Amino acid sequence: xxxxxEGNFVTTDGRNIGGVMMEMKNITLRFxxxxxxxxxxxxxxxxxxxxxxxxxxxxxxxxxxxxxGFYIPQEGEVIFQGSPRPSLKPFEVxxxxxxRTFQNIALFEGxxxxxxxxxxxxxKMKTGIFSQMIWAGKAEREEIENREAVEKIIDFLEIQAIxxxxxxxxxxxxxxxVELARALAxxxxxxxxxxxxxxxxxxxxxxxxxxxxDVNSEFGTTIALIEHDMGVVMDLSDRVVVMDYGRKIGDGxxxxxxxxxxxxxxxxxxxxx
Amino acid sequence: MPDQxxxxxxxxxxxxxxxxxxxxxxxxxxxxxKASGIFNYAQGVMALFAALTLVxxxxxxxxxxxxxxxxxxxxxxxxxxxxxxxLAIILTVMVMVLFAWLVQKFIFRHLVNQEPIILFxxxxxxxxxxxxxxxxxxxxxxxxxxxxxxxxxxxxxDSLTYNAFGYGFFIDNLDIFATFVAVILVxxxxxxxxxxxxxxxxxxxxxxxxxxxxxxxxLSYIWILVWSIAGFVxxxxxxxxxxxxxxxxxxxxxxxxxxxxxxxxxxxxxxGAIIGGLIIGVGEKLFEFLVGPWIGGATENWFAYVLALLFxxxxxxxLFGEKxxxxx
Numbered sequence: 001x002x003x004x005x006e007g008n009f010v011t012t013d014g015r016n017i018g019g020v021m022m023e024m025k026n027i028t029l030r031f032x033x034x035x036x037x038x039x040x041x042x043x044x045x046x047x048x049x050x051x052x053x054x055x056x057x058x059x060x061x062x063x064x065x066x067x068x069g070f071y072i073p074q075e076g077e078v079i080f081q082g083s084p085r086p087s088l089k090p091f092e093v094x095x096x097x098x099x100r101t102f103q104n105i106a107l108f109e110g111x112x113x114x115x116x117x118x119x120x121x122x123x124k125m126k127t128g129i130f131s132q133m134i135w136a137g138k139a140e141r142e143e144i145e146n147r148e149a150v151e152k153i154i155d156f157l158e159i160q161a162i163x164x165x166x167x168x169x170x171x172x173x174x175x176x177x178v179e180l181a182r183a184l185a186x187x188x189x190x191x192x193x194x195x196x197x198x199x200x201x202x203x204x205x206x207x208x209x210x211x212x213x214d215v216n217s218e219f220g221t222t223i224a225l226i227e228h229d230m231g232v233v234m235d236l237s238d239r240v241v242v243m244d245y246g247r248k249i250g251d252g253x254x255x256x257x258x259x260x261x262x263x264x265x266x267x268x269x270x271x272x273x
Numbered sequence: 274m275p276d277q278x279x280x281x282x283x284x285x286x287x288x289x290x291x292x293x294x295x296x297x298x299x300x301x302x303x304x305x306x307k308a309s310g311i312f313n314y315a316q317g318v319m320a321l322f323a324a325l326t327l328v329x330x331x332x333x334x335x336x337x338x339x340x341x342x343x344x345x346x347x348x349x350x351x352x353x354x355x356x357x358x359x360l361a362i363i364l365t366v367m368v369m370v371l372f373a374w375l376v377q378k379f380i381f382r383h384l385v386n387q388e389p390i391i392l393f394x395x396x397x398x399x400x401x402x403x404x405x406x407x408x409x410x411x412x413x414x415x416x417x418x419x420x421x422x423x424x425x426x427x428x429x430x431d432s433l434t435y436n437a438f439g440y441g442f443f444i445d446n447l448d449i450f451a452t453f454v455a456v457i458l459v460x461x462x463x464x465x466x467x468x469x470x471x472x473x474x475x476x477x478x479x480x481x482x483x484x485x486x487x488x489x490x491x492l493s494y495i496w497i498l499v500w501s502i503a504g505f506v507x508x509x510x511x512x513x514x515x516x517x518x519x520x521x522x523x524x525x526x527x528x529x530x531x532x533x534x535x536x537x538x539x540x541x542x543x544x545g546a547i548i549g550g551l552i553i554g555v556g557e558k559l560f561e562f563l564v565g566p567w568i569g570g571a572t573e574n575w576f577a578y579v580l581a582l583l584f585x586x587x588x589x590x591x592l593f594g595e596k597x598x599x600x601x
Contacts, residue, residue, distance in 0.1 A: 095489050108478075108480035115476075118473065120472060122490060
């Protein structure tokens, strides 16, 4: 990989891309005899939109699950904000400022949209249990602050109309958006999106793309996303990692990746002999 | 007013009071089931164990004294002091929290993502284990529990109803006290679950484990918390039941009466557990009073189960349970 692409440059649309936020070093993940990830290294820079693409079963979701702590790799090292990260539990990773969404949507179906987004603020709540129960002083102030932050995100993602609706009644596209809202409520440093546009129609895809770009430019949130749709990925991302059969086969700007012969083979299919 | 009607009203009131105790036990089941999907067969034994521990601490009993005596040939039974009720209750709560931690650490942490039936079997094992530990720790004799709960007929209600209807209602002070405690307990639980960070986290875990993890909730912390709360509810139920009829091992059988309560109320609803308990309490007393004499009495033993059976046929999700809809 070329070194000049690492760190401290300004994109054509004027966003600042900073130093290395997260570095994956020689990650290998196995399930029994199946190798899901094989010796994969790449990094994520502050403020960029990083895409992970690849055909079905390439190991994209496994990669995201390693970053968010749901899987613990057998080999390799994750370096987050300059220091090696020990193998953390998923909830500990969330406390480090890494939020995520899921491929198959994991929302609290029984709660309203507002309550769902509020759970995203759990890492931000500090007051004691008893003052919260009697709704006293500091706890009340904290709740109001959190509500304000949540309302801002709800406005931002244009889901005001469904604030009080139970999530189980929402259509698929809106659920995806609520899940994004919950992840944003944590004010993450790094946002992981697992196929944010899977199963959406063209309009919904356009909306979602716009939101992802807005989140990145307005909040300066670093985003790592997995996506199938090549067109979408090329438009959204600053840099792309391409995976196939658990290996990394390409890494670079969308243009570089598009012209990489191995990537073309993986996507268009080629006879292996 | 005819005596029969007045008498029926009195029976109903007493049924309500008895129902409160069923509700308390059922509440413990619902809490754990909601948060972790575990049907905790040991809830009744937990109530027994909590009551045994409370009595033991109050009387200054030496835990495991039989075992110690058998091994070392000593003859110790009591420390010779009496612990004040409030201190003993606080200590018992601490024991129940420790129990919650042990259960999580040694049993359920190793059974994450297992089938519900396996978790259920684990709680059956836990029930018998805990019953054995209770026996070994505090002995199997029937104990008197006196934490200062008022007992006996409530004179005010007796004289008021006598003046109004010419027939004095017999309502036990203990039952009135139990009702108050239950109301306060439910109010605290509702405040906790609706207004605190931990309550919100608990509801989140009850809904979706994966999503809860992703917003930074520690599952094992929540499970220890919920088992502790269930332990506390068990202590309240065990204390009131123990004060009413002595702390004895048949106490663990009250868990079985909570089963029909849950079928009525729904396994996932806190208000359901309360109202289900009240319906069973009133229902079995009234049924015994109205129909009992015609069919030879002793209907209290089976009424609750028959009612539960009817619910299973006609409304399997209970009165307040979440409707089971399978989308295809």
